[in-house]
Amino acid sequence: MSAAPSPGAGELELATLPKIELHVHLEGSIAATTAVELARRHGEDPEEALEVVRGDDGGFGYPSPFRDFMHFVETFLATTRQVRTPDDLATVAADFARGQAAQGVRWTEATFTALTLVDNGMEPGPMWAALRDGFAEVPDTRIGLIIDSIRELGVDASRRTLQLVEDADAPIVGLGLTGIEGSVPEGEFGHLRDGAARLGIGLAVHAGETGTPDNVRAAVDDLGARRIGHGIAAAQDAELMRRLADEGVVLEVCPSSNVTLSIVPDLASHPLPTLWAAGVPVTINSDDPPFFATTLTEELGHAARMLDLDRSALADLQRRAARASFAPDDVKTDLLAAIDAWETQER
Numbered sequence: 533m534s535a536a537p538s539p540g541a542g543e544l545e546l547a548t549l550p551k552i553e554l555h556v557h558l559e560g561s562i563a564a565t566t567a568v569e570l571a572r573r574h575g576e577d578p579e580e581a582l583e584v585v586r587g588d589d590g591g592f593g594y595p596s597p598f599r600d601f602m603h604f605v606e607t608f609l610a611t612t613r614q615v616r617t618p619d620d621l622a623t624v625a626a627d628f629a630r631g632q633a634a635q636g637v638r639w640t641e642a643t644f645t646a647l648t649l650v651d652n653g654m655e656p657g658p659m660w661a662a663l664r665d666g667f668a669e670v671p672d673t674r675i676g677l678i679i680d681s682i683r684e685l686g687v688d689a690s691r692r693t694l695q696l697v698e699d700a701d702a703p704i705v706g707l708g709l710t711g712i713e714g715s716v717p718e719g720e721f722g723h724l725r726d727g728a729a730r731l732g733i734g735l736a737v738h739a740g741e742t743g744t745p746d747n748v749r750a751a752v753d754d755l756g757a758r759r760i761g762h763g764i765a766a767a768q769d770a771e772l773m774r775r776l777a778d779e780g781v782v783l784e785v786c787p788s789s790n791v792t793l794s795i796v797p798d799l800a801s802h803p804l805p806t807l808w809a810a811g812v813p814v815t816i817n818s819d820d821p822p823f824f825a826t827t828l829t830e831e832l833g834h835a836a837r838m839l840d841l842d843r844s845a846l847a848d849l850q851r852r853a854a855r856a857s858f859a860p861d862d863v864k865t866d867l868l869a870a871i872d873a874w875e876t877q878e879r
């Protein structure tokens with residue numbers, strides 16, 4: 533690294549970095565303009581059907597910041613309700629894949645709440661086909677699905693989700709547990725741990741986002757999770773951080789999400805540097821990028837500045853994401869080779 537990089541050099545490096553994203557929600561990646569288009573497609577007045585705000589330029593965006601976590605959840609669900617048909621879902625999937633490809637994301641694990649669409653009336657077969665077709669429109673990026681259960685919907689809903697996964701013809705690489713921490717104890721979702729093991733796929737648990745270090749412990753102890761969505765509450769607990777570091781439990785950190793949802797006041801107070809200094813294996817992710825007015829590239833830029841990362845540290849960060857991913861082994865090998873090539877290429 534030169535001592536004084538020219539303005540924008542960091543951004544240029546990030547533009548070409550082969551990226552891996554482990555924590556991003558498909559429905560949380562629907563741009564406000566797309567949600568408006570879907571509402572109109574079905575004859576609805578978008579400003580009644582959706583929580584969107586019109587900017588000075590007449591374009592639509594999401595509220596920012598959200599009043600609180602529930603305000604975000606309601607906005608997210610209003611957007612998801614616009615996805616009424618398999619055609620709508622194929623539009624969303626293709627848009628998402630194009631956005632990832634444009635950023636040089638080689639591998640994405642997209643969390644998708646299948647049960648919400650099924651309970652809104654979509655047949656599972658056409659739903660999975662729409663996702664396959666949408667992703668197939670963009671062959672230069674690869675996407676695996678994490679199908680999540682929402683804690684507060686309870687254990688029966690989670691068992692129905694697991695059944696959907698077992699019957700699915702889709703590129704599913706993992707199960708997820710999301711929703712309001714503390715609403716149902718982690719231990720009641722043991723069928724997700726067992727189901728993931730039986731199906732030979734991963735399990736990622738959102739914990740320690742709005743919750744506490746104990747929620748992170750429960751995800752690891754009761755569900756055997758090796759990947760924690762957010763997990764930033766661990767920064768309050770030195771013993772837990774030591775454990776995550778020793779056991780190699782990976783956190784999927786999403787800095788702008790935590791700020792926009794007022795979980796931390798600003799990026800300067802974000803616990804990412806504390807986790808990093810304690811040796812906790814972190815990865816960097818965007819969560820729900822248009823809702824938080826961000827992208828994976830921007831989140832990696834924030835992390836690079838917060839942690840003072842140089843080119844080889846950025847490469848290491850992406851290597852860690854590749855190794856922690858639920859991707860098939862041949863995909864992991866390709867990802868690691870692409871990162872090696874990026875690290876050593878002439879600039």
Ligand SMILES: [Zn+2]
Nearest residue numbers: 557738761819
């Ligand atoms: Zn999330």
